[in-house]
Amino acid sequence: MPRRLSTGVGQVTKPIPSVLYKYRDFSARTVAMLCNDELFYADPSTFNDPLDAKPCVEADCDIPTLEKTVLELVRRRVEAEMQAGAQTLKYKGPKTLAHIDKHSTTAAQRRLQNLAYHATNPEYADAGPNAHARLLADEIEQELLLQYDKGILSLAKRYACPLMWSHYGDQHRGLCIGYRVPQAAQSQLHQVKYGGSRNVQASTVAAMLSGDTDARAIVDSTVLLRKAQAWRYEKEWRMLGPHGKHDSPLELAEVIFGMRCEDTVKHTIARALDRRDKPIKLYEIHKVPGTFQLKRRRLNVDELGASYPKRALSVAEACEPVTPSSE
Template sequence: MHKIYKYRRIDIRNIESLCEDTLYFSPPSSFNDPFECEPTIESDSSNEDLEKILYKLIYSRTYRESMRILKNANIDEDYKKNVSKEKARNFSNSKINELRYLATDDEYEGGVEVAKNRLLAHEVRREILKWQRKGICCFSTSHKEPLMWSHYADSHRGMCVGYDFKRVPEPQVSRVEYGGDRIIRTSTIWKAIFEKDIDAKKTINDKLFLRKASQWKYEKEYRIFMEYGVQESPLRMLDVTFGMRASGTAMYAVVSALRKRNNPVKFYVVNEVYGKFTLQRKRLDVDDILSSYPRIAQSGYEIFGEVCD
């Protein structure tokens, strides 16, 4: 893999993004697949271990959040840490005591210990989703996948932007795996937290962010992770390919925006392969596009003058 591609609509926001060389990193909750980044937590741990896991997760998250809130406060650094630690301890203990109490409800089948195990596993899942908050930008290895053009490039009216990795530092790009399950076992979480097991951390990360149903395999997806929102692109832009339904004015707008770029961008357009359900691309005649627009509306009188009988 030497290049990856980002399918996009052609609109003001995306033209601005091209001009500014930025990418948008989305929260997983905005994805169109309801299974995205939504793992199932399967308990294979004792209630005692589950409480320790949950305590550690809540403590770490609450401490970080508290320190972030106090970051710009004009108070002693040690005081900030002590306040944050106390808040994290209180919140962690409060949540565990709450779950212990809820588990005594007679409505739960199987007894208190079974109910407690389920409640703890459910709360661990909630914390895992908060623990690994990342913005995601998605790419494909193909610029000629018809379904990608349909789903992500305005039904072939959009564009596909090509990038490579020749930046310093070189960006970290992760491949999405298709199929399998989305189960994270609590014993794996224990290893990641308390034993600092690298393989366990990787398993959690992969199940959270790099696992999709096999039906999505056509996307040939890779991902980059950064903070949520618009970020400067960590990739090098190489080319822009226009869809087979892209209008001349849309192509003109993008070509005009990028043609004086210091690092030149190549322009292509995709066409159907005769008699097949596949696409091919060819170089766009940039001079032809630039000479065709902008147009000036003229009436017949303005073009030809007064016509004599």
């Protein structure tokens, strides 16, 4: 029976693949991921799609609600930034907390005053009476991007996708890493949704800030798990976490090498993984004759290892030295 995950939105459940894949080039980071059981959570601003993780906020509520939402978003952000700074400097105590609370609230109120002033700018005349609401919605949108400053690990459902090999597997010169999903990690996986709208209603953001868990799920999904329909071929699943490399909650299960991957790379990876507690399955991709389909087959590690290590002098050493003629 397939394992299933609750999305938190309308209690819809979706199957979790038993193995998920990460297409990679052969690099120092890839070797570290394999040898150290590390995963790298990328900054969404580095993604090849500039619309990925970029929501659009709709001003669907009145000015007081929009202002309250901006106030709370800015206050929370400034408070978190100041708390992080105080922790670094080892400042603590009630006076420090009171100063942080006062400064974060003041900063949020000042931001609201600036937005109200800019709404009177003649440049916004075309927006009519909605200029102030539009500026507040834009501010909520920017603050959401700051609030959701998370790293994303992208994983794929399939290992034999030609486009994925071309785009992310260094045109078949790289490899594809397969990870099993243990029970403890299932709740950390989220399936990407394709198509639809990037819009999120300001009223939903306001409800999220008030503690509404359903609203939180809707905002999370719109901000972090929505992509254009054209990316559907990726069949992507995501894990969220702080930016950078972290210990993997997934279990390394297999490595699949691309059709153009060098034998030296295969040998290096095979040797690096041959003493793990749980054996790692090694495969290589090959084409299906007469089709555009790809399949995998087990890598013959013994046959590959028989050729390495290799020395250029070994051929010359195997030959008998030529004795100069006495004539």
